[in-house]
Amino acid sequence: MEDSSLEEVAYDGPSGGWGSLRGIASVFGKEWATPAALETLARQNKPGGFMCVSCAWTKPEHPHPLEFCENGAKATLWELTSRRCDPDFFAQHSVSELRGWSDFDLEQTGRLTHPMRLDPKTDRYVPVRWDDAFAAIGEELKALDPKSTTFYASGRASLETAYLYALFARLYGHNNLPDSSNMCHETTSVGLKKVIGSPVGTCVLKDFNDCDALFFFGQNTGSNSPRFLHTLKDAVERGCKIVTFNPVREKGLIEFVDPQNPIQMTIGKPTKLSSLYFQVRPGGDIAAIMGIIKHVLAADELAHGAGQRVLDAAFIAEHTHGFDDFVTQATASDWADIERESGLSRDDLAEAAEIYCNANNVIGVYGMGVTQHVHGAQTIGMLVNLLMLRGNLGRPGAGISPVRGHSNVQGQRTVGISEKPELVPLDHLEKRFSFKAPRDKGRNTVEVCEGILDGSVKAFIGLGGNFLRAIPERERMEAAWPTMQLTVQIATKLNRSHLINGRVAYLLPCLGRSEIDEQAGGPQTVTMEDSLSCVHGSRGHRAPASAMLRSELAIVAGIAKATLPSNAAVAWDDWTADYAQVRDLIEETYPDQFKDFNARMFTPGGFYRGNEVRDRIWLTKSGKADFTRPQSLTSMGVPDRDRRFRLITMRSNDQFNTTIYGMSDRLRGIEGTRDVLLMCPDDIRRHDLVSGQKVSLFSDADDGIERRLDGLVVTPFDLPRGCLGAYYPEANPLIPLWYHDKMSKTPAAKGVPVRISSADPVA
Known part of the structure; x- marks a missing residue:
């Protein structure tokens, strides 16, 4: 019999829509902003106006009538408070x-x-x-x-x-x-520069109009860059496929109602965004990408036998370095290891690979779910490896696009x-x-x-x-x-x-x-x-x-x-x-x-300052784009062990960076509190916990320093086994200073080793 006390918290609606407008209205009232603030919002992210202090997503050449999102509006109203x-x-x-x-x-x-x-x-x-x-x-x-x-x-x-x-x-x-x-994103600045010679992404906004598939890794678009959702909606409606890898099923990449579309707002039917959505284990992106690559290589081998190619052999020969060594490693990678580290099945990754192989132009998109790991730079290298197999760098409609945070x-x-x-x-x-x-x-x-x-x-x-x-x-x-x-x-x-x-x-x-x-x-x-x-x-x-x-x-x-x-x-x-x-x-x-x-x-739309990779000029040591071989199939910095969890620190829908606008994490169904420990129901049962129980988290870093966070309430949530979620910045005390990406020293906040200490259940 199903335990109703372990029913997962969730949000039933789409991202955007009326929920987004209500979120803006709540902050408007909370900040006692004057009616003149509405005129300011009308100028936001438009030529001659002011640029939002929230996310760094680009501004289109032809802006919408209202070129701001829920969190951008909150940031402006927060700044224009009458207090x-x-x-x-x-x-x-x-x-x-x-x-x-x-x-x-x-x-x-x-x-x-x-x-x-x-x-x-x-x-x-x-x-x-x-x-x-x-x-x-x-x-x-x-x-x-x-x-x-x-x-x-x-x-x-x-x-x-x-x-x-x-x-x-x-x-x-x-x-x-x-x-x-x-x-x-220092991991991007260091890791991406090492493999393609550019410390920043290679895409411009027009590329999203010309791509056939988008592969997302560790990026929560709905809360962290909501204006991007308009671009994704347009892409999906013209036939682009979105494949998402994220431990958390974030609403922003599942479905979206455009608040500026009167018909969609009236009818209320959302646009389904992700064709495939895989809940990869925290730190499992390297393994997931390796699995996709193995399928792509196998498909190319079959096609080659029939006189065709799946790989862009000409691009690989002219523009890349290290291909043969990487293929040797990929071929030798064991499927059992890939499935264990990614938390995904071979068939799951075959589905993703099929979309990749059938798409002429692919963009790889990622966020801090990639960069904030001990081997985050290696994950970036793996995503570049995948893109290079079919020449998806340095041409229209393709490329790599890290989504930066602050403006x-x-x-x-x-x-x-x-x-x-x-x-x-x-x-x-x-x-x-x-x-x-x-x-x-x-x-x-x-x-x-x-x-x-x-x-x-x-x-x-x-x-x-x-x-x-x-x-x-x-x-x-x-x-x-x-x-x-x-x-x-x-x-x-x-x-x-x-x-x-x-x-x-x-x-x-x-x-x-x-x-x-x-x-x-x-x-x-x-x-x-x-x-x-x-x-x-x-x-x-x-x-x-x-x-x-x-x-x-x-x-x-x-x-x-x-x-x-x-x-x-x-x-x-x-x-x-x-x-x-x-x-x-x-x-x-x-x-x-x-x-x-x-x-x-x-x-x-801004003026573009340029990027040599768009002209296939590679400012690397080899003079070409480098295939790299990951040291392991996980970006975690510590091995698994009994009762060790992988903690993801998360931002709510009502915050930007460390700024807390309110206590509503609407897109996850959490209201009125930030003292939650998100946990999959199976793990709650296996560890003899109950929903609503207060627990403490301890660092499991093996360095002799006690780091703890008390008073978290066990909250059933849709997460992979062995994965926990808690809010940033409250959970930062659990992250050791030395626990960071090896190349960039970016704190590894998306895969923190922790263990749970239980207290008495609540009545």
């Missing part, structure tokens, strides 16, 4: 008290309005004049060894700000420029935010700005955390983001953080990273992207790069939340001017007055990618 977190608020609440508030409650205090300085004696933030803050921060930085400092950048800062921030770091004397890419995280890397000096034109910078650039490698996110733990990092400047909440080892990091001499946070709203401070600490409020940025030269425009390497101009139209706010660029320039010696080639005041001058610097530094930057920044 204010002003000096009176900080006078009423100590920093110690605020540490006890939830992430959601902290951000619900509203927009920061004044620059603040931490007063250690009263344990409160107190107002400070901008010039005094800049001068004090400059004095602290001048007293430190530059290499003991860190300049972190979140993904929201513009190209102009990012360029000057990176220049400031190098003029000051270091390459310690970690950014949010280190936590999500300009890719663009910041493009203009110099990198800890790797070899990726930056330092010779040009030295000549242009008359200085000697540091040439030693800087610290990435993991290395910054290690430096804070061992005491070698003395100062941290955060250009946006919620660094302490986003990283692994949160408890250890929060304990070590106050040993730093200086912490500076540039932000729009209060978050937990602002409440754990160095000996000297400043909280500097900045303009939001939807707000008018008025400088001495008049209203300013900023730019950003999307997932498909297109660059867009963005201009705010709303009045700032406070007259005291300054732009991110002005704040960076203010700190830099107070820190650095005078240099006739460095014009912080001029650049702050007119951002067009900064774009001229970007064009001068990267002429091939930013030609006529100022003239092209409002090009409908």
